[in-house]
Amino acid sequence: MRTIIHLSDLHFGRIDTAIIEPLIAQVHELKPDLVVVSGDLTQRARSAQFKQARHFLDALPQPQLVVPGNHDVPLFNIAARLLQPLRKYRRYIGEDLHPVFMDDEMVVVGINTARSLTIKDGRVNDRQIEITRRQLADVGxxxxxxxxxxxxxxxxxxxxxxxxxxxxxPAMRAFALCGADLLLAGHAHISSAVSSAGRYNIPGYSALVVQAGTATSTRGRGEVNSFNVLQIEAHQITVHRLGWEPGQNTFSLAASQSFMQRGSEWFRMDDLSDGPSASATHPPARTATG
Incomplete structure (x- = not known):
């Protein structure tokens, strides 16, 4: 089994500073196999904000896989936005905009969806789709x-x-061909875990789609700051959402959902007739205690 910590929408430049040190300590306590950050490391793509984000990443466990978000592209500097939209991201966070992590149980591929010609929207292109399809198809x-x-x-x-x-x-159709199991993202500052079957009608295939809320930003959009802890093994994934408790100065368990794969489709275990195993719905003890 593997443990992934999924953080998103840090927005350095507009953060709750009280969260930073407890979050770093708690992520270390959870001893993840991988830390994923799904974009928007900064609020306005300024050098000082990227430096703060870099300092935060350096304080977290390794290995890490990080992708940029739309807020990591300059908004007001039009020349930089059009000509070098991710120059500062590459300088302070990482050169690789298509990072890959792999061990003997999982392969994780990052895709840059940030674009210079839109303010908040994002997209994938045909080349990114094909590269990702090949990378995932090449593993067992x-x-x-x-x-x-x-x-x-x-x-x-x-x-x-x-x-x-x-x-x-078209991306989802390609992901079906290579058997992608899990899609991690952010952007909406809303936590969720759903099967892709509700939106994409691809016979015999569905992926598990997991959203992280904002880990550190003051822009919560009705949710407390949170991050996800995913326990991952072949054919079974449990998603724990940990929410910020300011009175306790820690993140505590807010929700857990377990999913099982049958064939090439992912289902909530509550929806399966045989039900979940007792252990599948319980987070690690250290998650609950903070």
């Missing part, structure tokens, strides 16, 4: 195959449909 089906973007491929029903990544439909 015993591996859990994970994709990380900033802009989401799915969200629960509601007004956030405009936040979905552009070219999602």
């Amino acid at each position: 089906d015993h591996m859990v195959k994970i994709i990380v973007t900033h802009h989401p491929f799915d969200l629960p029903p509601g007004p956030q449909h405009h936040s979905l990544v552009g070219k999602a439909i």
Whole structure:
């Protein structure tokens, strides 16, 4: 089994500073196999904000896989936005805009969805789709195959449909061909975990789509600051959402959902007739205690 910490929408430049040190300590306590950050490390893509984000990442466990978000592209500097939209991200965070992590149980591929010609929307292009398809197709089906973007491929029903990544439909068809299991994203500042089958009608295939809320920003959009802890093994994934408790100065367990794969489709275990195992719905003890 592998443990992934999924952080998103840090927005350095507009953060709750009281959260930073407890969050760093708690992530270390959870001893993740991988830390994923799904974009928007800064509020306005300024050098000072990227330096703060870099300092934060350096304080977290390794290995890490990080992708940029739309806020990591300059908004007001039009020349930089059009000509070198991710220059500061590359300088302070990482050169690789298509990062890959792989061990003997999972492969994780990051895709940059931030674009210079839009303010908040994002998209994938044909080249990114094909590269990702090949990378995931090249590993065995015993591996859990994970994709990380900033802009989401799915969200629960509601007004956030405009936040979905552009070219999602051809991307999902390609992901079905290579057997992608799990899609991690952020952007909407809303936590959720859903099967892609509700939005994409791809016979015999569905992925698990997991959203992280904002870990550190003051722009909560009705949710407390939170992050996800994913326990991942072949054919079974449990998603724990940890929410900020300011009175206790820690993140505590807010919700848990468990999913199981049958064939090439992912289902909530509550929806399966045989029900979940007792252990599947319990987070690690250290998660609950903070």
